[in-house]
Amino acid sequence: MNKLPHSKRAAIAAAGLAFTVATASQVFVTAGSASASAAPATQAPTPAQAVPAPAGGQSSAAQSSAALANKSLATANRIYRSGRFVNVNCRPGSLPRGSTAAYKRFLTRVTNCLNKAWAAQFRKVRMPFSKPRLRIVTRKVNTPCGRWTTGAEAVYCSADRTMYMWISKQQLRQPFPLGITRLIAHEYGHHVQQISRIWSYYWPAAARASKSQKLALSRRSELQAECFSAVFMSTLRGQPNFGSREWNYTVDWFRKNGAKGWPQNDHGRGPTQAAWMTRGYNSGSPAACNTWKASARATL
Numbered sequence: 608m609n610k611l612p613h614s615k616r617a618a619i620a621a622a623g624l625a626f627t628v629a630t631a632s633q634v635f636v637t638a639g640s641a642s643a644s645a646a647p648a649t650q651a652p653t654p655a656q657a658v659p660a661p662a663g664g665q666s667s668a669a670q671s672s673a674a675l676a677n678k679s680l681a682t683a684n685r686i687y688r689s690g691r692f693v694n695v696n697c698r699p700g701s702l703p704r705g706s707t708a709a710y711k712r713f714l715t716r717v718t719n720c721l722n723k724a725w726a727a728q729f730r731k732v733r734m735p736f737s738k739p740r741l742r743i744v745t746r747k748v749n750t751p752c753g754r755w756t757t758g759a760e761a762v763y764c765s766a767d768r769t770m771y772m773w774i775s776k777q778q779l780r781q782p783f784p785l786g787i788t789r790l791i792a793h794e795y796g797h798h799v800q801q802i803s804r805i806w807s808y809y810w811p812a813a814a815r816a817s818k819s820q821k822l823a824l825s826r827r828s829e830l831q832a833e834c835f836s837a838v839f840m841s842t843l844r845g846q847p848n849f850g851s852r853e854w855n856y857t858v859d860w861f862r863k864n865g866a867k868g869w870p871q872n873d874h875g876r877g878p879t880q881a882a883w884m885t886r887g888y889n890s891g892s893p894a895a896c897n898t899w900k901a902s903a904r905a906t907l
């Protein structure tokens with residue numbers, strides 16, 4: 608039932624969920640899936656150009672200490688010390704079927720919640736915060752990061768700091784509020800990586816890495832965005848449509864299907880994704896999401 612697109616390109620994740628709850632029997636019915644979180648695949652120009660080395664070149668000691676300093680942006684970022692998420696009283700509300708206007712309102716409400724929640728975390732550790740832009744589209748558009756990746760339903764582009772959310776006909780017909788919220792919170796996670804400068808380590812490192820190292824770095828980045836998403840999701844726990852049944856269903860879905868639709872292992876295996884979701888959700892704090900310090904095995 609899952610119509611997961613199998614793109615030849617490297618960057619499509621399939622992760623959509625749709626289900627209905629039969630009130631009496633509490634039976635979950637999956638209704639196909641199409642949503643995807645796209646890696647900022649055709650990514651962004653690296654945030655800053657390196658200053659050219661003076662004539663004569665840099666000593667290798669200087670080079671490796673620069674690399675170490677950069678790596679600490681990811682492994683020891685201050686955002687990890689921001690503690691548990693504060694309650695921002697987010698009420699995403701319901702999401703009726705078939706209404707593009709309602710869908711847009713829902714996405715906007717969730718984005719406002721994400722803005723409040725993350726702004727508070729940045730404030731706690733005195734790091735500058737800025738909101739991402741949200742662009743809701745009903746057809747796949749090009750972004751400054753390149754062409755829309757086939758099959759993806761959402762993209763974060765760091766070049767214009769915009770979350771592009773595509774409303775598909777299928778999602779519109781049978782929306783799954785928790786699944787959609789998890790998706791936008793994942794894209795927001797990439798924005799957090801951008802403004803906290805975790806990506807100031809990641810993208811330059813990826814640019815000079817071998818193919819397998821690139822995939823390993825991509826997994827750390829994606830698993831972290833997913834974990835950040837789960838931290839936010841934990842603040843919604845218990846609200847209508849955001850109960851533990853819906854959450855467990857979602858994690859389970861990822862455990863089984865999270866890696867399908869990705870031609871290469873750039874997002875982590877299903878069980879690995881599920882593990883980081885669970886970790887973020889249970890801790891409620893960005894500290895749980897330091898994938899950059901985790902073992903290779905924990906990020907496979």
Ligand SMILES: [Zn+2]
Binds near residue numbers: 645646797829
């Ligand atoms: Zn992603």
